Amino acid sequence: xxxxxxxxxxxxxxxxxxxxxxxxxxxxxxxxxxxxxxxxxxxxxxxxxxxxxxxxxxxxxxxxxxxxxxxxxxxxxxxxxxxxxxxxxxxxxxxxxxxxxxxxxxxxxxxxxxxxxxxxxxxxxxxxxxxxxxxxxxxxxxxxxxxxxxxxxxxxxxxx
Numbered sequence: 001x002x003x004x005x006x007x008x009x010x011x012x013x014x015x016x017x018x019x020x021x022x023x024x025x026x027x028x029x030x031x032x033x034x035x036x037x038x039x040x041x042x043x044x045x046x047x048x049x050x051x052x053x054x055x056x057x058x059x060x061x062x063x064x065x066x067x068x069x070x071x072x073x074x075x076x077x078x079x080x081x082x083x084x085x086x087x088x089x090x091x092x093x094x095x096x097x098x099x100x101x102x103x104x105x106x107x108x109x110x111x112x113x114x115x116x117x118x119x120x121x122x123x124x125x126x127x128x129x130x131x132x133x134x135x136x137x138x139x140x141x142x143x144x145x146x147x148x149x150x151x152x153x154x155x156x157x158x159x160x
Contacts, residue, residue, distance in 0.1 A: 003094075004082055004083040004085075004086050004090075004094070005080055005081075005082055005091075005094045005095070005098060005099070006080065006081045006082075007078060007079070007080055007102055008049070008079045008080060008081045009078075009079040010076060010077065010078040010079065010103070010106050011076070011077045012074065012075070012076055012106075012107075012110055013075040013076065013077055014073060014074065014075040015073075015074050015075075015110060015111075015114060016071070016072065016073040016074070017070060017071075017072050017111070017114045017115055017118060018065070018070065018071040018072075019069065019070055019115075019118050019119035019120055020065060020066070020068060020069055020070065020071070020119075020120075021119065022066070023067075023068060023069045023120060025069070025120070031067055031068060033058050033059055033064075033068055033070075033126065034058065034059050034060070034061065034064040034068075035056070035057070035058055035125075035126055035128075036056075036057040036058075036060055037054075037055070037056055037057075037128065037133070038054075038055045039052060039053060039054045039055065039100060039103075040052070040053045041053075041095060041096070041099070044079070047084070048081050048082050048083075048084055049079060049080070049081055049082075050079070050080050050082070050091070050095055050099070051077055051078065051079050051080075052077070052078045052080070052095070052099045052100060052103045053075070053076075053077050054075070054076045054077075054078070054100065054103040054104060054107060055073075055074075055075045056072070056073070056074050056075075056076075056104070056107050056111075056125065057072070057073045058070060058071065058072040058073075058123075058125070059071045059072070060073065069119075069120040069123070070115065070118070070120065070123050072111055072115075072123065072125075074107045074110060074111055076103050076106050076107045076110070078099065078102060078103040078106060080095065080099055080102075082094075082095075096130070096134050097130045097131050097134060100130040100133075100134075101130050104125070104128060104130070107125060108124060108125040111123060111124070111125055112124050112125075
């Protein structure tokens with residue numbers, strides 16, 4: 001049975017892989033790679049189509065790269081199509097965690113292929129829990145909105 005959400009297309013907008021020639025695996029202190037992740041979701045002109053922009057960076061800062069095998073930056077755009085009968089709130093529930101996981105899987109494959117013949121061998125992006133990430137983002141957004149409401153109330157009291 002087909003899902004009401006279909007991946008229609010994707011584009012790798014940016015791919016940067018840099019192998020650290022000074023990295024010595026035998027001296028590795030079992031440091032975890034530094035993952036930075038950002039994303040955006042947007043509706044297209046066609047109400048069935050949505051796009052996710054996913055930006056993944058590994059060891060982007062010089063001090064992190066100096067101690068690790070790779071510096072990686074990949075940006076993926078993924079287009080999803082939904083059944084027109086699907087309510088908007090159901091689309092939002094599916095698009096966030098599932099769309100991000102699918103886009104991340106694309107990035108993971110691209111990075112593994114690009115590093116497969118690189119100096120330190122194949123690199124597989126670490127697994128990300130997008131459900132928890134989205135909850136965290138929603139919580140942060142809620143705190144910012146609550147803070148903004150409190151600020152507006154304080155400002156309106158000062159005026160009155």
